Amino acid sequence: MSRAAPSLAQVLTRRLVLLAVVVFLLNSLAVGIYYGSDLRGLESEVFTRETERLRDALEGDVLPDDNAVRVLYAMHPDAYAFALVDRGGTVVDAMNPGLIPPSATDVFADDWFTRLDTPDGYLVVAGQEFAQRQDGLRVVFVMASDPARLLWHAFVDEFYEHVWLPILPLVLLLIGANIFLIRRGLAPIAAAAEWARNLRPGAPAPQPPTAQVPAEIADLIDATQRSLDRLTAALAAEKRHAAEAAHALRTPVAVLVARLDGLPPGETTDRLRADLSALSRTVQQVLASSRADVLTVGEHVAVNLGDIAESTTAALAPFAYSKGIELSLALPDDPVMAQSDAEGVELALSNLIENAILHGGVGPVEIAVGPGATLRVRDHGPGLPPEAECHLFRPFWRGEGAVPGGAGLGLAIVDRLQRAQGGRVEARSATGGGAEFILSFPSAEI
Known part of the structure; x- marks a missing residue:
């Protein structure tokens, strides 16, 4: 982990102290030479x-x-x-x-x-x-x-009385006063930096610093505010267009699914159905991605992870059955409450279960709630590829040998959903083979 860069106040303070020390030492050297001669x-x-x-x-x-x-x-x-x-x-x-x-x-x-x-x-x-x-x-x-060495003792006493005693306290006083003035003078810059750190594209900008700031810092804050407003407007338009496109595609996809049901069975029909299923998942992922950008969690919101895991597993059971995959769900005896958004949790868990069904091979997919405010999804497939650690949650990344038809968005969306909820997602190779994904959430009081 790289070390954080020092603040401007720290840099100026260190330089001031260094300058004061150098001046004091040079003055001491000059006086010492004078008395010594x-x-x-x-x-x-x-x-x-x-x-x-x-x-x-x-x-x-x-x-x-x-x-x-x-x-x-x-x-x-x-x-x-x-x-x-x-x-x-x-x-x-x-x-x-x-x-x-x-x-x-x-x-x-x-x-x-x-x-x-x-x-x-x-x-x-x-x-x-x-x-x-x-x-x-x-x-x-x-x-x-x-x-x-009476002469040496006399020299030291003279040096102490005429240099260290009168000058050193003055140097320390000046250093302390200048440090105070530096920190006081840079306080508006620190406030502006704190304001800038709290800026989030797509979210309302926090109130700018109310304290009087130098003209240069005020201009910088104003320019940043205008740039953020333009960026927020562009980002909102992009999200709106993506959501509108995904919503618009849902109806024709549903129509195509209905028409496929009227076609005679055959290899061509099966291929069309598989392609249409992949297209439908992509549309759902685009919708989930647009929701992740606007997801917020209230301070006192609490959801039962067990209930969400149960309903999500039941909803995906037909899809798993069509792929020849068995789903199993392990629930604790007591409710597990998390400070999260119910739709966000459902979208993240759905993506992980679908991913395990498609990429987990022929073994069962195991879903578990706990310990703690976590959800776990494990498959019994080939496990994570070696390069997964760096690329697994990047949008559109797909490992070698991935099942055709995917867009590489599922895990990236899960990561965005978790970060939006204050949680995280972890992936690791499971003991005995396969991969395990863990969704962690902030705990909530029952």
Whole structure:
């Protein structure tokens, strides 16, 4: 089964989301490159973060020995160092002081940052007086390398604070708003499509969408309505002509049948009678076809399938007897009710029984009601041909070896009758030989 094509709203929504994602990723890439290339800014951010950590960990002017801040400096003695210096220039606490240049603790500027070249590379050295303190305590921070990836963490934090946090919610909000606007804007198109799906040739057109629609959609609806009206008129004329022709042929056919009864028996008379019988069935099929096009079933209509099967079997018994075929009917104990048209059910079942009599060989034809709202017709002939699955219900199709005289309309009419009643017809090769046709109908409450 092929997958249904996506709606226009889905296509536009996917493209919008894709565009928003691409723009967001490109913006993130640009900002990431910008922040990643600003090494001095990242180093300054690392110093600011470490200053805040040290300030928050102080107890008075002392950093406790068991404080978690010391872990970083204890694990990387060759990479990071700090010193706490009071207003008089005395170092009151320090870790890894060997990394700290001697002159760094003598700088009394409130906030300073520098990079010093060394034989092994460079040192990031910065100092700052703790804010909101009255004792003038300041910190000196040194970074010789970055095994703890402080620069990377600073980059991620900057990226999160300046890209993801402010931009991502805005992107999501814009996507949601545009999806809402797209669906709202395309609602008239969806209503027009629903209206078009409910159009049926030969049936009154449903009321067009009452909501205000764009001018282009209104023109399309109007043009479709006019085309449907012309098609409906042409189809009605075709049905009327077919029904009128079939009705007109019934009288001459009946006259010919009566005149044949007055001819002396013989081979020629028998052939004429067979040909006339085939012509009569064709006329009946054309009439049935015209009825299938206008067949409607009321919501609360219920028919007894057993009664229809019994009357139809009795009506076709003489025809079966003339062909040397025995008919058998199996009825359930309880009524089987279906939401169907009695004439439609009778026409469909008659066509199947006639088809089984003509094509089912010499064995009996078995008609059964049930289980459920179904009618079954089985013959004991050669079964279904291999190509039947694709062509069995096509008009005018006849399999190889079919009995001469048919028009190939019977099964096509049965299919149309069933679809008009909301039912279906199935065909399959029966166990033990022969073919079985099953008419299924919507069930009705008794």
